[in-house]
Amino acid sequence: MLVEITKTALLNAVQHVIKAVAVNSPIPILQGIHIQAGEKGLSFTASNTSLTIHSMIPQDDVSVIVRRTGAIVIPSRYFYDVVRKLTDERLVLEIKEPLNLTIISGHSQIRLCGMDSSEFPNFDNGALSPNRLRIRNALFRSTIKQVAIMASTSETRPVLTGVFFECDNESVTLIATDGVRLASRTLPLESHTKLRCNAIIPAKSLYELSKMLSNEEESTEIEVSHNRVRFMANGLRVESVLIEGTFPSIKNVIPPSYLSEIVVDKARFLKAVECVTVLASENIIRLVASADKVKLLSRIAEIGDMEDEVPIVDSYGEGFILSLNGKLLIDILLNSDCASVRIRYAGKTSPMVILPDDSLMSVFLITPVRTPN
Known part of the structure; x- marks a missing residue:
């Protein structure tokens, strides 16, 4: 193998794939990165x-020039750290002798011992499904940001560590919950499809994917099979196993009706919630809504208390009082890309519904906390 490549292109590709390296794997070859130089790049x-994660840099005689084809698996961490420290923009990667990769940059020359590429597992199993979904990167990334944060981090209920992904002809719905809060968002598909499918995708896999969707104007192609999901975008291919099990139904979770509704400016409301949560015992704050304002209260015994107010833009129904976890509410507001939010109250024992005022079907739920008085 003999390849000329720019440091920028090399680092960009390695930064993507290194997120999938099995650092503590008992299989040594999975601790490395498989590098393949071919006619296409x-x-x-x-x-x-x-x-x-698979990243492809096409041969364009600028970023990459393949002089000689070949393949090798090299230790991921050492390779990444070495390349980062090099100062020249043009690099040469060459296999001069079996299982040794030489990296040349200006006056620097590094030799890394590698592993036989033929022993690296073949993860390219062809198409998973004849039907592919397409979602614009900017929309898909913001959806992952909103929904995946609501997934549980506890392994006691594995299905809740994932995001429920459901396709129904013209739209795709993503849902996540940790049992206390819930997020749901429905996206229109770029082209109509007769495909109906559902899957539980690990939230961690979606997080990693969202960091790679840099070109917002392009689209991500999605293929789903019975046990895997594949995403293709920006020269990347990300493939994840699915979580087995049945995701809980949310049909009876979202209140069908409500007693009161208020609309507040999101930025002002978020700032107030962040302030009062500082002096909130176990992060529990009280929300008191009246006809023209929302009062936020918090208290820590022997430390002090705090009160803040936010004006109401619009309202419906009578005032209400409820207590909830301020930290969880902050997460919801931080990940709502909108100017204002609509808050619906359906009773003391029903979840509070938060609807971002945007053109998309986004729904957040947060379970109130029972407190004295």
Whole structure:
């Protein structure tokens, strides 16, 4: 193998795939990055068996020039750290002797011992499904940001560590919950499809994917099978296993009706919630809504208390009082890309519904906390 490549292109590709490296894997070869130089360009692949990331840099005689084809697997961390420290923009990657990769940059020359590429598992199993979904990157990334944060981090209920992904002809719905809060968002598809499918995708895999969707004007292609999901965008291919099990139904969770509704400016409301949560015992704050304002209260015994107010833009129904976890409410507001939010109250024992005022079907729920008085 003999390849000329720019440092920028190389680092960009390695930064993507290194997220899938199995750092503590008992299989040594999975701790490395598979590098393949072919006629079409230079590809990088890493996998921890649950998540596989493949990045391709096409040969364009500028970023990449393939002089001689070949393949090798090299230690991921050492390779990444070495390349980052090099100062020249043009690099040469060459296999001069078996299982050794030489990196040349200006007056610097580094030799890394590698592993046989033929021993690296083949994760390219062809198309998973004849039907592909397409979602614009900017929309898909913001949706992951809104929804995936609501997934549970506890392994006691594995299905709740994932995001429920459901396709129904013209739209795709993503849902996540940790049992206390819930987020749901429905996206229109770029082209109509007769495909109906559902899957539970690990929230961690979606997080990693969202960081890679840099070109907002392009689209992500999605393929779903019975046990895997594949995303293709920006020269990347990200493949993840699915979580087995049945995701809980949300049909009876979202209140069908409500007693009161208020609309507040999101930025002002978020700032007030962040302030009062500082002096909130166990992060529990009280929300008191009247005809023209929302009062936020918090208290820590022997430390002090705090009160703040936010004007109401619009309202319906009578005032209400409820207590909830301020930290969880902050997460919801931070991940709502809108100017104002609509808050619906359906009773003391019903979840509070938060609807971002945007053109998309986004719904957030947060369970109130029972407190004295």
